[in-house]
Amino acid sequence: MFTIAIHGGAGAVSRQTIAESEDPIFREGLHAALNAGYAVLEKGATALDAVEAAVRSLEDNPLFNAGKGAVYTKKGIHEMDASIMDGSNLKAGAIAGIRNVKNPVSLARKVMEQSGHVLLSGKGAGEFALKVKEEMESDDYFYTRLRYDQWLKVRHTDFYHLDHIGDETPDRKFGTVGAVALDQHGHIAAATSTGGMINKQFGRIGDSPLIGCGTYANDETCAISCTGHGEYFIRAVVAYDVSCLMEYKGLSLKEATEKVMLDKLKKMQAEGGLIGADAKGNISLCFNAIGMHRGYRKSDGSSYVALYGDE
Ligand code: ASP
Numbered sequence: 001m002f003t004i005a006i007h008g009g010a011g012a013v014s015r016q017t018i019a020e021s022e023d024p025i026f027r028e029g030l031h032a033a034l035n036a037g038y039a040v041l042e043k044g045a046t047a048l049d050a051v052e053a054a055v056r057s058l059e060d061n062p063l064f065n066a067g068k069g070a071v072y073t074k075k076g077i078h079e080m081d082a083s084i085m086d087g088s089n090l091k092a093g094a095i096a097g098i099r100n101v102k103n104p105v106s107l108a109r110k111v112m113e114q115s116g117h118v119l120l121s122g123k124g125a126g127e128f129a130l131k132v133k134e135e136m137e138s139d140d141y142f143y144t145r146l147r148y149d150q151w152l153k154v155r156h157t158d159f160y161h162l163d164h165i166g167d168e169t170p171d172r173k174f175g176t177v178g179a180v181a182l183d184q185h186g187h188i189a190a191a192t193s194t195g196g197m198i199n200k201q202f203g204r205i206g207d208s209p210l211i212g213c214g215t216y217a218n219d220e221t222c223a224i225s226c227t228g229h230g231e232y233f234i235r236a237v238v239a240y241d242v243s244c245l246m247e248y249k250g251l252s253l254k255e256a257t258e259k260v261m262l263d264k265l266k267k268m269q270a271e272g273g274l275i276g277a278d279a280k281g282n283i284s285l286c287f288n289a290i291g292m293h294r295g296y297r298k299s300d301g302s303s304y305v306a307l308y309g310d311e
Protein backbone atom coordinates (compact mmCIF):
# COMPACT_ATOMS: atom_id res chain seq x y z
CA MET A 1 0.00 0.00 0.00
CA PHE A 2 1.31 3.45 -0.89
CA THR A 3 -0.30 6.80 -1.54
CA ILE A 4 0.33 10.47 -2.29
CA ALA A 5 -1.84 13.56 -1.81
CA ILE A 6 -1.20 17.15 -2.85
CA HIS A 7 -2.66 20.64 -2.59
CA GLY A 8 -2.14 23.79 -4.62
CA GLY A 9 -3.74 26.30 -2.25
CA ALA A 10 -7.15 26.84 -0.66
CA GLY A 11 -9.28 29.98 -0.81
CA ALA A 12 -11.77 31.60 -3.16
CA VAL A 13 -11.45 28.73 -5.62
CA SER A 14 -14.81 28.62 -7.42
CA ARG A 15 -16.36 28.37 -10.86
CA GLN A 16 -16.76 32.17 -10.70
CA THR A 17 -13.06 32.79 -10.09
CA ILE A 18 -11.55 30.19 -12.40
CA ALA A 19 -12.23 30.61 -16.11
CA GLU A 20 -13.64 27.55 -17.84
CA SER A 21 -10.60 27.45 -20.10
CA GLU A 22 -8.26 27.48 -17.10
CA ASP A 23 -9.98 24.72 -15.17
CA PRO A 24 -8.39 21.84 -17.15
CA ILE A 25 -4.95 23.49 -16.97
CA PHE A 26 -5.06 23.50 -13.16
CA ARG A 27 -6.21 19.88 -13.13
CA GLU A 28 -3.42 18.94 -15.51
CA GLY A 29 -0.88 20.57 -13.18
CA LEU A 30 -2.25 18.65 -10.20
CA HIS A 31 -2.23 15.36 -12.14
CA ALA A 32 1.36 15.96 -13.24
CA ALA A 33 2.48 16.52 -9.63
CA LEU A 34 0.59 13.47 -8.37
CA ASN A 35 2.13 11.34 -11.10
CA ALA A 36 5.62 12.64 -10.32
CA GLY A 37 5.22 11.62 -6.66
CA TYR A 38 3.48 8.36 -7.48
CA ALA A 39 6.24 7.25 -9.89
CA VAL A 40 8.76 7.67 -7.07
CA LEU A 41 6.65 5.59 -4.66
CA GLU A 42 5.95 2.92 -7.27
CA LYS A 43 9.64 2.14 -7.68
CA GLY A 44 9.99 1.67 -3.92
CA ALA A 45 11.62 4.98 -2.98
CA THR A 46 10.76 6.84 0.21
CA ALA A 47 7.80 9.06 1.06
CA LEU A 48 10.37 11.83 1.53
CA ASP A 49 11.52 11.43 -2.09
CA ALA A 50 7.90 11.39 -3.24
CA VAL A 51 6.80 14.60 -1.50
CA GLU A 52 9.92 16.36 -2.77
CA ALA A 53 9.21 15.22 -6.36
CA ALA A 54 5.54 16.26 -6.21
CA VAL A 55 6.32 19.68 -4.73
CA ARG A 56 9.10 20.28 -7.27
CA SER A 57 6.60 19.67 -10.05
CA LEU A 58 4.23 22.26 -8.53
CA GLU A 59 7.11 24.72 -7.96
CA ASP A 60 8.05 24.47 -11.64
CA ASN A 61 4.46 25.17 -12.68
CA PRO A 62 3.82 28.95 -12.96
CA LEU A 63 0.15 28.46 -12.02
CA PHE A 64 1.02 27.98 -8.37
CA ASN A 65 2.44 30.37 -5.77
CA ALA A 66 5.73 28.56 -5.19
CA GLY A 67 9.01 28.53 -7.11
CA LYS A 68 8.21 29.93 -10.59
CA GLY A 69 4.97 31.85 -10.12
CA ALA A 70 5.69 32.94 -6.54
CA VAL A 71 4.05 36.22 -5.47
CA TYR A 72 5.90 39.53 -5.05
CA THR A 73 6.80 41.13 -1.72
CA LYS A 74 6.17 44.84 -1.08
CA LYS A 75 9.69 45.51 -2.40
CA GLY A 76 8.84 43.76 -5.68
CA ILE A 77 10.99 40.68 -5.15
CA HIS A 78 10.35 37.01 -4.48
CA GLU A 79 11.08 35.65 -1.00
CA MET A 80 10.09 32.03 -0.69
CA ASP A 81 9.48 29.68 2.25
CA ALA A 82 9.56 25.86 2.23
CA SER A 83 9.86 22.88 4.55
CA ILE A 84 10.01 19.10 4.54
CA MET A 85 9.69 16.49 7.30
CA ASP A 86 10.41 12.76 7.48
CA GLY A 87 7.89 10.90 9.67
CA SER A 88 10.19 7.90 10.10
CA ASN A 89 12.74 9.78 12.22
CA LEU A 90 11.20 13.22 12.90
CA LYS A 91 13.99 14.92 10.96
CA ALA A 92 13.02 18.20 9.33
CA GLY A 93 14.48 20.99 7.22
CA ALA A 94 13.18 24.41 6.25
CA ILE A 95 14.12 27.70 4.61
CA ALA A 96 12.51 31.12 4.92
CA GLY A 97 12.83 34.26 2.82
CA ILE A 98 15.00 32.54 0.20
CA ARG A 99 15.66 34.23 -3.14
CA ASN A 100 16.59 32.87 -6.58
CA VAL A 101 16.48 29.18 -5.62
CA LYS A 102 14.64 27.27 -8.35
CA ASN A 103 13.24 24.57 -6.05
CA PRO A 104 13.03 25.74 -2.43
CA VAL A 105 11.74 22.34 -1.26
CA SER A 106 14.99 20.69 -2.35
CA LEU A 107 17.02 23.26 -0.45
CA ALA A 108 14.86 22.58 2.62
CA ARG A 109 15.78 18.91 2.28
CA LYS A 110 19.47 19.80 2.11
CA VAL A 111 19.08 21.91 5.26
CA MET A 112 17.74 18.76 6.92
CA GLU A 113 20.46 16.46 5.60
CA GLN A 114 23.54 18.65 5.38
CA SER A 115 23.38 21.70 7.65
CA GLY A 116 22.94 20.30 11.15
CA HIS A 117 20.10 22.81 11.55
CA VAL A 118 16.36 22.80 10.94
CA LEU A 119 15.54 26.31 9.68
CA LEU A 120 17.74 28.74 7.74
CA SER A 121 16.57 32.19 6.69
CA GLY A 122 17.39 35.07 4.36
CA LYS A 123 21.03 35.78 3.52
CA GLY A 124 22.34 32.80 5.44
CA ALA A 125 19.98 30.48 3.62
CA GLY A 126 21.26 31.98 0.36
CA GLU A 127 24.88 31.34 1.37
CA PHE A 128 23.99 27.76 2.25
CA ALA A 129 22.29 27.34 -1.17
CA LEU A 130 25.52 28.36 -2.90
CA LYS A 131 27.58 26.08 -0.67
CA VAL A 132 25.48 23.00 -1.51
CA LYS A 133 25.31 24.05 -5.18
CA GLU A 134 21.54 24.33 -5.22
CA GLU A 135 20.15 25.20 -8.66
CA MET A 136 19.71 28.99 -8.86
CA GLU A 137 17.71 31.13 -11.27
CA SER A 138 17.72 34.85 -12.17
CA ASP A 139 14.93 37.16 -10.99
CA ASP A 140 13.46 36.99 -14.51
CA TYR A 141 12.77 33.28 -14.15
CA PHE A 142 10.33 33.95 -11.30
CA TYR A 143 8.43 36.67 -13.20
CA THR A 144 4.85 35.92 -14.22
CA ARG A 145 2.55 38.56 -15.64
CA LEU A 146 -0.29 37.68 -13.31
CA ARG A 147 1.75 37.93 -10.11
CA TYR A 148 3.33 41.18 -11.29
CA ASP A 149 -0.07 42.73 -12.03
CA GLN A 150 -1.41 41.56 -8.65
CA TRP A 151 1.51 43.32 -6.96
CA LEU A 152 1.13 46.54 -9.01
CA LYS A 153 -2.40 46.90 -7.66
CA VAL A 154 -1.39 46.83 -3.99
CA ARG A 155 2.26 47.85 -3.79
CA HIS A 156 1.48 51.41 -2.62
CA THR A 157 -0.64 50.15 0.25
CA ASP A 158 0.15 48.33 3.48
CA PHE A 159 -2.31 45.70 2.40
CA TYR A 160 -1.05 42.14 2.13
CA HIS A 161 -3.13 39.14 1.20
CA LEU A 162 -3.26 35.56 0.10
CA ASP A 163 -2.76 35.14 -3.61
CA HIS A 164 -6.14 33.44 -3.63
CA ILE A 165 -8.34 35.75 -1.56
CA GLY A 166 -9.72 39.21 -2.11
CA ASP A 167 -9.13 39.52 -5.82
CA GLU A 168 -12.12 38.41 -7.82
CA THR A 169 -10.71 38.88 -11.31
CA PRO A 170 -11.29 35.73 -13.31
CA ASP A 171 -7.65 35.31 -14.35
CA ARG A 172 -6.16 35.15 -10.88
CA LYS A 173 -4.20 32.08 -9.91
CA PHE A 174 -3.95 30.25 -6.64
CA GLY A 175 -1.60 28.82 -4.34
CA THR A 176 0.86 27.60 -1.92
CA VAL A 177 1.67 23.96 -2.64
CA GLY A 178 2.22 20.86 -0.55
CA ALA A 179 2.36 17.07 -0.53
CA VAL A 180 2.01 14.19 1.92
CA ALA A 181 2.83 10.56 1.18
CA LEU A 182 2.94 7.01 2.54
CA ASP A 183 5.61 4.73 1.03
CA GLN A 184 5.83 0.95 0.59
CA HIS A 185 7.94 0.71 3.74
CA GLY A 186 5.17 2.18 5.93
CA HIS A 187 6.76 5.62 6.38
CA ILE A 188 5.11 8.99 5.85
CA ALA A 189 6.45 12.47 4.98
CA ALA A 190 5.20 16.00 4.31
CA ALA A 191 6.45 19.05 2.40
CA THR A 192 5.17 22.59 1.75
CA SER A 193 6.44 25.44 -0.46
CA THR A 194 5.21 28.99 -1.01
CA GLY A 195 5.89 32.54 -2.13
CA GLY A 196 3.80 33.58 0.90
CA MET A 197 1.36 36.48 0.90
CA ILE A 198 1.25 39.16 -1.83
CA ASN A 199 2.88 42.47 -0.79
CA LYS A 200 4.27 40.98 2.45
CA GLN A 201 6.67 43.26 4.30
CA PHE A 202 9.48 43.40 6.85
CA GLY A 203 10.87 39.92 6.14
CA ARG A 204 7.52 38.33 6.96
CA ILE A 205 7.66 34.56 7.41
CA GLY A 206 4.48 32.48 7.18
CA ASP A 207 3.48 29.08 8.51
CA SER A 208 4.84 27.09 5.58
CA PRO A 209 8.48 26.82 6.76
CA LEU A 210 7.54 26.41 10.42
CA ILE A 211 7.58 22.78 11.54
CA GLY A 212 4.42 22.04 13.49
CA CYS A 213 2.54 24.96 11.91
CA GLY A 214 2.42 24.49 8.13
CA THR A 215 4.14 21.11 7.97
CA TYR A 216 4.55 18.08 10.22
CA ALA A 217 5.15 14.32 9.87
CA ASN A 218 5.32 11.49 12.38
CA ASP A 219 4.83 7.82 11.43
CA GLU A 220 2.93 7.31 14.71
CA THR A 221 0.27 9.89 13.80
CA CYS A 222 0.14 11.75 10.49
CA ALA A 223 1.81 13.81 7.78
CA ILE A 224 0.27 17.26 7.27
CA SER A 225 0.75 20.17 4.82
CA CYS A 226 -1.29 23.37 5.24
CA THR A 227 -2.40 26.34 3.17
CA GLY A 228 -4.18 29.51 4.24
CA HIS A 229 -3.58 32.73 6.15
CA GLY A 230 -0.25 31.87 7.76
CA GLU A 231 -0.55 34.16 10.77
CA TYR A 232 -3.53 32.14 12.03
CA PHE A 233 -1.91 28.81 11.20
CA ILE A 234 1.13 29.81 13.26
CA ARG A 235 -0.96 30.85 16.25
CA ALA A 236 -3.01 27.66 16.08
CA VAL A 237 0.09 25.44 15.53
CA VAL A 238 -2.13 23.62 13.07
CA ALA A 239 -0.11 20.67 11.76
CA TYR A 240 1.11 19.58 15.19
CA ASP A 241 -2.32 20.11 16.69
CA VAL A 242 -3.74 17.51 14.28
CA SER A 243 -0.94 15.13 15.27
CA CYS A 244 -1.56 15.76 18.99
CA LEU A 245 -5.27 15.04 18.68
CA MET A 246 -4.35 11.67 17.16
CA GLU A 247 -1.57 10.93 19.64
CA TYR A 248 -3.14 12.04 22.91
CA LYS A 249 -6.84 11.77 22.20
CA GLY A 250 -6.86 8.79 19.86
CA LEU A 251 -8.75 10.63 17.11
CA SER A 252 -8.63 9.27 13.56
CA LEU A 253 -6.97 11.35 10.81
CA LYS A 254 -10.39 12.42 9.55
CA GLU A 255 -11.66 13.38 13.01
CA ALA A 256 -8.48 15.28 13.90
CA THR A 257 -8.26 17.25 10.65
CA GLU A 258 -11.97 18.14 10.82
CA LYS A 259 -11.68 19.23 14.46
CA VAL A 260 -8.83 21.62 13.62
CA MET A 261 -9.99 22.94 10.23
CA LEU A 262 -13.76 22.98 10.58
CA ASP A 263 -14.06 23.80 14.28
CA LYS A 264 -10.99 25.43 15.84
CA LEU A 265 -9.78 27.45 12.85
CA LYS A 266 -13.26 28.35 11.76
CA LYS A 267 -13.92 29.85 15.20
CA MET A 268 -10.76 31.95 14.74
CA GLN A 269 -12.15 33.01 11.34
CA ALA A 270 -9.07 31.57 9.69
CA GLU A 271 -9.62 30.45 6.14
CA GLY A 272 -7.62 27.69 4.51
CA GLY A 273 -7.11 23.98 4.27
CA LEU A 274 -4.76 21.07 4.78
CA ILE A 275 -3.95 17.64 3.44
CA GLY A 276 -3.08 14.70 5.67
CA ALA A 277 -1.95 11.08 5.37
CA ASP A 278 -1.40 8.38 7.97
CA ALA A 279 0.59 5.15 7.98
CA LYS A 280 -2.57 3.08 7.40
CA GLY A 281 -3.11 4.69 4.00
CA ASN A 282 -5.87 7.10 5.01
CA ILE A 283 -5.97 10.49 3.32
CA SER A 284 -7.74 13.67 4.41
CA LEU A 285 -8.24 16.70 2.15
CA CYS A 286 -9.92 19.13 4.51
CA PHE A 287 -10.70 22.85 4.06
CA ASN A 288 -13.02 25.52 5.38
CA ALA A 289 -12.49 27.81 2.37
CA ILE A 290 -14.69 27.83 -0.75
CA GLY A 291 -12.36 25.48 -2.55
CA MET A 292 -8.91 23.94 -2.58
CA HIS A 293 -6.75 22.64 -5.38
CA ARG A 294 -6.25 19.06 -4.27
CA GLY A 295 -5.86 15.44 -5.22
CA TYR A 296 -4.57 12.01 -4.32
CA ARG A 297 -3.44 8.81 -5.98
CA LYS A 298 -3.33 5.43 -4.22
CA SER A 299 -1.75 2.08 -5.10
CA ASP A 300 -5.23 0.47 -5.03
CA GLY A 301 -5.88 2.29 -8.31
CA SER A 302 -8.05 5.07 -6.91
CA SER A 303 -7.30 8.68 -7.71
CA TYR A 304 -9.00 12.04 -7.41
CA VAL A 305 -8.36 15.63 -8.46
CA ALA A 306 -10.65 18.54 -7.57
CA LEU A 307 -10.71 22.32 -7.31
CA TYR A 308 -14.10 23.37 -5.99
CA GLY A 309 -15.90 22.75 -2.72
CA ASP A 310 -18.72 20.74 -4.27
CA GLU A 311 -16.81 17.98 -6.06
N1 ASP B 1 0.21 29.79 4.19
C1 ASP B 1 0.89 30.66 3.28
C2 ASP B 1 1.50 31.82 4.04
O1 ASP B 1 0.85 32.36 4.92
C3 ASP B 1 0.03 31.23 2.20
C4 ASP B 1 -0.82 30.24 1.42
O2 ASP B 1 -1.16 29.17 1.91
O3 ASP B 1 -1.18 30.56 0.26
O4 ASP B 1 2.59 32.20 3.73
